[in-house]
Amino acid sequence: MRAAEPSDLLTDSIRASGLKVTVPRLAVLRALDQAPHSTAERLFTAVRAELPGTSLQAVYGVLAAFTGAGIARKIEPAGSPALFERRVGDNHHHIVCTRCSAVHDVDCAVGEAPCLRPADASGFAVHTAEVTYWGLCPGCQAAMASSSSPLSALIPPTNKGAR
Amino acid sequence: MRAAEPSDLLTDSIRASGLKVTVPRLAVLRALDQAPHSTAERLFTAVRAELPGTSLQAVYGVLAAFTGAGIARKIEPAGSPALFERRVGDNHHHIVCTRCSAVHDVDCAVGEAPCLRPADASGFAVHTAEVTYWGLCPGCQAAMASSSSPLSALIPPTNKGAR
DNA sequence: CACCGTGTTTTGATTGATTCAAAACAACTG
DNA sequence: CAGTTGTTTTGAATCAATCAAAACACGGTG
Incomplete structure (x- = not known):
C-alpha cells in the first residue's frame, strides 16, 4: 500500500x-x-x-x-503586475499593503458573488464585485511608528502619481 | 460686467x-x-x-x-490601461462592462472611506476600500440577448486567461 | 509498447503602456 | 521685466505581457 x-x-x-x-x-x-x-x-x-x-x-x-x-x-492590483493564486471558487478579496505591497486574502462577508450590490448600477447587470483593501501590514505599521517614514506610503496607487 | x-x-x-x-x-x-x-x-x-x-x-x-x-x-481596472477622472474627494466606486469596457461611477453606500471593513484584516490597518463591479452595460445586455454572443463576455479579467 | 495526433513548450520577436533624463521653454515672484 | 522654479518637449528606455512558428511531449490507439 x-x-x-x-x-x-x-x-x-x-x-x-x-x-x-x-x-x-x-x-x-x-x-x-x-x-x-x-x-x-x-x-x-x-x-x-x-x-x-x-x-x-x-x-x-x-x-x-x-x-x-x-x-x-x-x-491585478493597481500599480502591480498581475498576481496569481490557487484559491478559486470562493469569492474572497484582498488587502494590499501600501508600503511594502504585501498581499493577504480577506474572506468575503457574504460568501457568494456578488457579495455587494451597488446602490445605483445605472442599468448595468452586475455579476461580480471585486474588493481591494489598502492599508498597512503589521510590519509596516511598526516601521511607520518608529521611524519617520514618508506619508506617501499611506496612499494607494489610485491616488498616487506625483512626480 | x-x-x-x-x-x-x-x-x-x-x-x-x-x-x-x-x-x-x-x-x-x-x-x-x-x-x-x-x-x-x-x-x-x-x-x-x-x-x-x-x-x-x-x-x-x-x-x-x-x-x-x-x-x-x-x-486601474484589471485588463485596462489606467483611466482618469476629475471626481475626487468622495469615495465612489466603478462598474465596468465585461463586454465593451464602458465605465460608470457608482456612489459609495456609506460615503466615507473605508466604506467597507474586512471581517478579518489579518492585522492590517485598513485605510481605503476600493470596489470594482463587473457586469454588462444596458447596451451589451441587449446585444447578448438578441445575438448569440460568446459567454466569455461575461467573465471579468480576474478570471480570464484561456488561450 | 511503439506510434500518432493534439496540444504544449521553446525560441525569437513584437506590442502596449508607462517611465526616465536632459535640454528648451514658460509661468509666477519680486 | 528679469530671474528662478517648475513644466514641456524630445528622444530613448523599461517593464509586463502577448504573438507566431517550429520543436517537442503527453496520452490515447493499434
Missing part, C-alpha cells in the same frame, strides 16, 4: 480540470502553492530553480491555461 | 491645488471634464485636436501632477 505523494494532489488537480499534466505545469502549480500572490516573473524564478530549462513564456502559458481552466486566479 | 467663462473654473481648480496654470494643463483638464474615465492616450488625442504641439509625455506629466495634487484620480 502506497501513501499518496504530495505531487499526486497537484497532478490530480491539473488532470481534474481537463488539462494535460506536464512537468512545467506541475512545477508552476507547486510554486503557486508555496508562494500565493506571486507574479509570473516570481513563479518563473521559483520554477527555474528546479527546472532550469523552463522559459518565461511557458510560465505565462501555464498560468493562462490554469486561469482558463479555473484552477488558478489572476488578480 | 463680465460673466465667468467656463475656462475660469478650470483655471481656478488648477491654481487652487497649488499648481501652475499652463495651456496643456487647461486642455487636459477640459478633456477630462468632457470625457471622464479616459486613458492617457485618449486624452492625448482630445488635447491634440486643439493644441497640436502637445506631446503624450506632457499628458502623462499633467496627469501625474493632477493626481498628486488631488484634482484628478487614477483608476
Whole structure:
C-alpha cells in the first residue's frame, strides 16, 4: 500500500480540470502553492530553480491555461503586475499593503458573488464585485511608528502619481 | 460686467491645488471634464485636436501632477490601461462592462472611506476600500440577448486567461 | 509498447503602456 | 521685466505581457 505523494494532489488537480499534466505545469502549480500572490516573473524564478530549462513564456502559458481552466486566479492590483493564486471558487478579496505591497486574502462577508450590490448600477447587470483593501501590514505599521517614514506610503496607487 | 467663462473654473481648480496654470494643463483638464474615465492616450488625442504641439509625455506629466495634487484620480481596472477622472474627494466606486469596457461611477453606500471593513484584516490597518463591479452595460445586455454572443463576455479579467 | 495526433513548450520577436533624463521653454515672484 | 522654479518637449528606455512558428511531449490507439 502506497501513501499518496504530495505531487499526486497537484497532478490530480491539473488532470481534474481537463488539462494535460506536464512537468512545467506541475512545477508552476507547486510554486503557486508555496508562494500565493506571486507574479509570473516570481513563479518563473521559483520554477527555474528546479527546472532550469523552463522559459518565461511557458510560465505565462501555464498560468493562462490554469486561469482558463479555473484552477488558478489572476488578480491585478493597481500599480502591480498581475498576481496569481490557487484559491478559486470562493469569492474572497484582498488587502494590499501600501508600503511594502504585501498581499493577504480577506474572506468575503457574504460568501457568494456578488457579495455587494451597488446602490445605483445605472442599468448595468452586475455579476461580480471585486474588493481591494489598502492599508498597512503589521510590519509596516511598526516601521511607520518608529521611524519617520514618508506619508506617501499611506496612499494607494489610485491616488498616487506625483512626480 | 463680465460673466465667468467656463475656462475660469478650470483655471481656478488648477491654481487652487497649488499648481501652475499652463495651456496643456487647461486642455487636459477640459478633456477630462468632457470625457471622464479616459486613458492617457485618449486624452492625448482630445488635447491634440486643439493644441497640436502637445506631446503624450506632457499628458502623462499633467496627469501625474493632477493626481498628486488631488484634482484628478487614477483608476486601474484589471485588463485596462489606467483611466482618469476629475471626481475626487468622495469615495465612489466603478462598474465596468465585461463586454465593451464602458465605465460608470457608482456612489459609495456609506460615503466615507473605508466604506467597507474586512471581517478579518489579518492585522492590517485598513485605510481605503476600493470596489470594482463587473457586469454588462444596458447596451451589451441587449446585444447578448438578441445575438448569440460568446459567454466569455461575461467573465471579468480576474478570471480570464484561456488561450 | 511503439506510434500518432493534439496540444504544449521553446525560441525569437513584437506590442502596449508607462517611465526616465536632459535640454528648451514658460509661468509666477519680486 | 528679469530671474528662478517648475513644466514641456524630445528622444530613448523599461517593464509586463502577448504573438507566431517550429520543436517537442503527453496520452490515447493499434
